[in-house]
Amino acid sequence: MTRLRRLALLAAGGLLLAGAGAVAVWQAGAGPDGSATAFSREVVDRNGRLLRPFQTDDDMWRFPATAADVDPLFLRMLTAYEDRRFALHPGVDPLALARATGQWLSSGRIVSGGSTLSMQVARLIDKRADGRSLAVKLREMARAVRLERDLGKGRILDLYLALAPYGGNIEGIRAASLAYFGKEPARLTPAEAALLVALPQSPEARRPDRFPDAARRARDRVLERMLEAGVLKPEQVAAGKGERVPVARRPMPALAWHAAQEAAAAEPARRVHRMTFDRGAHEALEPLLRERVRAIGLRLSGALVVVDHATGEVTARIGAADPLDAERQGAVDMARAVRSPGSALKPLIYAVAFEQGLAHPETLIEDRPSRFGTYAPANFDRDYQGTVPARTALQLSLNVPAVAMMETVGPQRFFARLNQSGIRPVLPRGEVPGLAVALGGVGIRLTDLAALYAAFGRSGDMPAMRERLDLAAPEPARPFTDEGAAWVIGDILADAPAPDGAIAGRLAYKTGTSYGHRDAWAIGFDGRRTIAVWVGRPDGSSVPGITGRTAAAPILFDAFARLGGIRPLPGRPLHLAALSNAQLPPALRRFGPAREAAGDTRDLVIAFPPDGVRIDLGATRGESEMLAIRAAGGRPPFTVLVDGRPAGRFGAQRQATVQPDGPGFTTLSVIDAEGRSASVTVRVE
Structure with missing residues (x-):
């Protein structure tokens, strides 16, 4: 064929x-x-x-x-x-x-x-x-x-x-x-x-x-x-x-372990769950947290949260240093666990006090052995600094001034402020908010602390944290404090002593260590993002010697470095004047005793702006920024007048914003519920 x-x-x-x-x-x-x-x-x-x-x-x-x-x-x-x-x-x-x-x-x-x-x-x-x-x-x-x-x-x-x-x-x-x-x-x-x-x-x-x-x-x-x-x-x-042939199978990706499992369990019928997280951030931060926590000690875990200020989106959430390590109880999501924050709540207390005109960063406050009823707090190192500015008291995380500030703000009012922002701190069963909250006598989640500190980086508005891109749009941000108080807290915390080997002044941050050395915290923010770190044992047992400064703060600073460095903090708001203690109204020069929750029996004063100060509101450039005014003392509600004309009323928050007529001298007056009045004259530019 x-x-x-x-x-x-x-x-x-x-x-x-x-x-x-x-x-x-x-x-x-x-x-x-x-x-x-x-x-x-x-x-x-x-x-x-x-x-x-x-x-x-x-x-x-x-x-x-x-x-x-x-x-x-x-x-x-x-x-x-x-x-x-x-x-x-x-x-x-x-x-x-x-x-x-x-x-x-x-x-x-x-x-x-x-x-x-x-x-x-x-x-x-x-x-x-x-x-x-x-x-x-x-x-x-x-x-x-x-x-x-x-x-x-x-x-x-x-x-x-x-x-x-x-x-x-x-x-x-x-x-x-x-x-x-x-x-x-x-x-x-x-x-x-x-x-x-x-x-x-x-x-x-x-x-x-x-x-x-x-x-x-x-x-x-x-x-x-x-x-x-x-x-x-x-x-x-x-x-x-x-080229070599692979001789073993690699494990499938397992980033954002707890958050991924939570998303998949919430909607088992959905095949693809799209998160706000950034894989590059997780690839950089998960090994960092795992290595650092292992080096600190046995049975320790850690958690880390990153929040973008502009969007409120969570770009990384790590619930455990090693999710597969049973000895470290890696299955427990510590980013969502309720733990004692130690001193990490102090900036929030100071922010409320600054906002309400109860204190100023340059207000002198006593750091001496003190008793508040039956409660006698002591500093972490059992030492005392005497009379210091409120700024220094917060930077050094002094306990007695923080408790005094909480007494003046009022634990109930502070809790109400947190609740209004969507945060639900946890108290022991049957207890009500007390002064011990200032030093960590309350339970809170790492994700909540990240959101609260993000408010300082967002001019006072706390973001509605978002982790899912495939669900409905998030709720709008909620105000926690005003722009001035938020900026002041950032300015103070930027000068806090940095951990060994880190550069101070570039990152605003605060540490916390819970009673018995059970929890170590470090939360910081720059001009772009907030990062919160927790280190401890998931079972709540004590870790002798562990502190926020030595265990969590180095991780925080390295986390910022691995994500591309630190972006500068925002500049001072135009309407916020830089004042020395001598330039403050007499009532704000030295921190006084606590006031009654129903009102303030002290004489009414205008805490801000000070009399005779120049304030740049852009008026000479044809702009028209609002002017903030704060009252101290007196009894709410308050009526505010601009050059003798009523310009609004405000209540227990003790603050308002008004619109001056233009550049030049403006007289601001406040009248309280009992007819007491106070006035200042400022020059608007």
Whole structure:
């Protein structure tokens, strides 16, 4: 028989098989199209990058994929190796079938099925298509032709990329690339692409983690074929053969462990959960927290939260130093756990006092052994500083001044302020807010502290923290304090002593250590973000010697450095004058005793602005910023007048904003509920 006649017979056989397959299309009816395939659920970051996936109900790692998700080199190698005429045939390749028919006629069995990618996809989505018999092949051809007609080339290729087997419980190129190379398949080396082309042909026998030599040989055959096909150059093939084959599977990404699990559990039917987190931030901060906490001591855990000021979005939330470490109780999400904040609440108390005109940063306050009823607080180091400015008292975290400030603000009013901002601190059962709250006698979450400190970086407005991008828009921000008090707190905390090796003055921060050295805190903010850190034992046991300054603060400063450095804090508001103690009204020069909650029996004074001060409101430039006015003493409600004309009323908050007529001298007056009055004259510029 001549060569030409043999080719003709083979072609005829191929066409007969193709025709049989086409007839079978109509007999088989509509079959599965892959739409019912279950894929792994994914938790992704703000840019769609994978944070943590979850196995399917049948314990598979399987992700949808499209040609756009994959390195173009892999696609060229795949079609050149598996189906050179993929773009041309209708699902069945007559020339490939002719070759397969010749092998069948000469050997009496099916040696090569002449499978196209379309036929392979038909087999992958039709679980009944098992075996290598002629009936199975006819069924594959039937399904392939129907898939081509119903889905088209692009969808068929996507199904192959999602369903091709890669050994064990790995299906699809994304799962394979993550498992064997630890990365998405968007960028692959020629060697990596060749391995991923070779594995689906015999996924169990060529598994790199079990049979690396077989995997290497299969990969190298693909590389050689690609050289013959002109897809790769000789130097690429040589370099590819020199690459090592992975001998173990890598773990799937497991970033934002607790937050991801929480999101997936809240909506189990949703396949993709898109968070506000940034994968790069988690990749930088999770190793930092894990390494630092391990170096501090045994059975310790840690938590860290990052909040973006502009949006209120949480860009990182780490609930444990090592979620898989049972000895450190890593399963407990300490970012959401209720713990004692130690001194971390002090800036919030001072902010309320400054805002209400009860004190000023330059107000002198006593740091001496004192008793508040039956409560006698002492400083952390059992030492006392005597008379100091309120600014210094907060920077040094002195306890007696903080308790005195809390007594004046009022624990109940302070709690009401927190509740108005959406924060729900936790007290022991049956107790009411007391002075001990100032030193950590209350429970609060790290996420709540992060939101409260973020208010200082947002001119006093506390953001509605947001972690999900795929849910409804967040609630609007809630005011915690005013712009002036927020800026003053930042200015004070920026001068707090920095931990060893860190540069002071660039980051506003405060530490806290709970009673018995159970919790170490450090919360800081710059001009862009707030970061909050907690270190301790999840079971609440004591850790001798641990403090916020030594354990949490170094992590805080390094976290800012790893996220790209520190952005400058905002400048002083134009309406906020810099005053010395001597320039303050007499009532604010020295901190006095506590006042009654119903009112203040002291003489009424205007705490801000001081008499005779110049205030830049932009009036000379045609701008019209509002002027803040605060009252101290007196009994609310108050009436405020501008140049003798009523300009509004305000109550227990003891502050208001007014609009001066323009540049020049303006007289501001306040009248309280008992008819007492106070006035100042300022120059508006």
